[in-house]
Amino acid sequence: MRARALVLLFLAAGAQAVPTAPSALPPEAEVRRVLASLPALRQGVLNTQLAGAERDKLAAGPYEWTVRAGASRRTAPGAQRYLEQEVALERPLRWFGKASLDQALGEQGLAVARALHGDAWHEAGRALLRDWFDALRELAGVARLEEQLAVTQRLQSIAARRVQAGDGAALDLLQAETEQRRVLALLQQARQRSEQSLTLLAISYPGLPRPQADTLPLPQAGSEDASSWAERIVHDNHELQLAQAEADLYAMRASRLASDAMPDPTLALRAARERDGQERVFGVSLSFPLPGAGRAADRSAAAIKASMARERVAQTQLRVALAARRAASDSVHSHAIWTTLQEVQQQTIHQAELMQRAYQAGECTLAVALAGRRQALDAALTAQTAQIEALAAQARLQLDAHAIWSID
Numbered sequence: 001m002r003a004r005a006l007v008l009l010f011l012a013a014g015a016q017a018v019p020t021a022p023s024a025l026p027p028e029a030e031v032r033r034v035l036a037s038l039p040a041l042r043q044g045v046l047n048t049q050l051a052g053a054e055r056d057k058l059a060a061g062p063y064e065w066t067v068r069a070g071a072s073r074r075t076a077p078g079a080q081r082y083l084e085q086e087v088a089l090e091r092p093l094r095w096f097g098k099a100s101l102d103q104a105l106g107e108q109g110l111a112v113a114r115a116l117h118g119d120a121w122h123e124a125g126r127a128l129l130r131d132w133f134d135a136l137r138e139l140a141g142v143a144r145l146e147e148q149l150a151v152t153q154r155l156q157s158i159a160a161r162r163v164q165a166g167d168g169a170a171l172d173l174l175q176a177e178t179e180q181r182r183v184l185a186l187l188q189q190a191r192q193r194s195e196q197s198l199t200l201l202a203i204s205y206p207g208l209p210r211p212q213a214d215t216l217p218l219p220q221a222g223s224e225d226a227s228s229w230a231e232r233i234v235h236d237n238h239e240l241q242l243a244q245a246e247a248d249l250y251a252m253r254a255s256r257l258a259s260d261a262m263p264d265p266t267l268a269l270r271a272a273r274e275r276d277g278q279e280r281v282f283g284v285s286l287s288f289p290l291p292g293a294g295r296a297a298d299r300s301a302a303a304i305k306a307s308m309a310r311e312r313v314a315q316t317q318l319r320v321a322l323a324a325r326r327a328a329s330d331s332v333h334s335h336a337i338w339t340t341l342q343e344v345q346q347q348t349i350h351q352a353e354l355m356q357r358a359y360q361a362g363e364c365t366l367a368v369a370l371a372g373r374r375q376a377l378d379a380a381l382t383a384q385t386a387q388i389e390a391l392a393a394q395a396r397l398q399l400d401a402h403a404i405w406s407i408d
Contacts, residue, residue, distance in 0.1 A: 055106030
């Protein structure tokens with residue numbers, strides 16, 4: 001109850017706008033196909049099938065019928081000999097509702113396997129989302145640097161014409177060429193990083209379309225408040241469902257071991273022919289093992305494991321609530337940061353254009369124009385990074401709330 005109260009306390013803090021699903025994502029049908037083909041998720045399917053087989057085994061029980069047959073020769077006083085035969089059929093029996101407990105244990109084990117598969121699907125979706133936006137970030141950086149390289153080439157051409165006409169200093173041309181080489185080196189580094197990111201996507205997620213950084217949408221502020229989204233994340237969360245399913249399983253195991261305080265009896269049916277068939281014997285017997293200290297230790301250990309599992313549920317509730325609140329907050333703040341940096345970008349670009357025209361008119365030095373261009377480049381890269389971060393934060397929020405790519 002304390003953990004639940006803390007969860008609600010986390011969710012109650014703040015209310016801000018949260019966006020709808022961004023279109024910067026790959027097609028959902030392709031994402032589902034790629035995720036389903038991942039080895040970890042294929043293993044999750046097999047693990048669920050294994051849990052189904054173990055459920056059937058628990059329902060059937062561990063005991064089987066045993067048949068015993070024997071023959072012997074008896075020698076009576078007077079050297080008279082008799083042939084005797086015996087056959088017996090015996091089997092341990094589950095008493096006191098143990099069969100129904102075993103069946104419930106099997107069903108709960110299957111529920112744990114399904115929750116584990118759902119959690120693995122969600123984590124794989126998170127990894128794909130992270131790798132996708134990493135590639136978008138690198139591709140966008142390449143595009144901005146290509147634009148900047150074109151600008152430095154124009155400035156270098158202007159400086160060369162002015163030097164040739166005798167209106168400019170040779171130092172201006174040298175500075176322009178140096179700036180061009182600097183931007184070219186940055187571009188080469190960015191291209192290398194983008195190729196690495198694209199290679200990671202191609203190898204990790206075969207068949208996934210290549211991200212396109214030239215068609216990025218603008219982050220949009222949504223109409224729902226952050227607390228409602230955070231509450232959705234908490235109430236439909238695979239990690240929390242898995243922890244609760246495991247806690248229920250440990251509790252049921254503890255209950256099952258507690259029932260073993262009364263040992264299972266063994267029922268035996270016996271038939272025998274003695275003295276060459278002159279005597280026939282039929283019998284029924286029940287045998288009980290005498291419980292020892294090992295059973296009590298097993299029950300104590302199972303009860304402790306069940307208590308530990310309940311504590312893990314409480315810890316998971318707090319962690320999930322905090323992560324949900326953070327995801328909603330990140331989406332809100334990343335959108336605000338992008339809005340501010342977009343305004344800064346527009347101002348620096350305008351300033352750089354004015355400086356470039358001033359240099360062309362001979363009203364400022366090339367160093368001033370190049371400084372303006374560097375500021376514009378930095379602002380453009382920072383603003384575009386903020387744009388991608390805002391889109392990524394929106395997508396993470398949607399993913400955690402199971403609004404996109406849900407396995408359900």
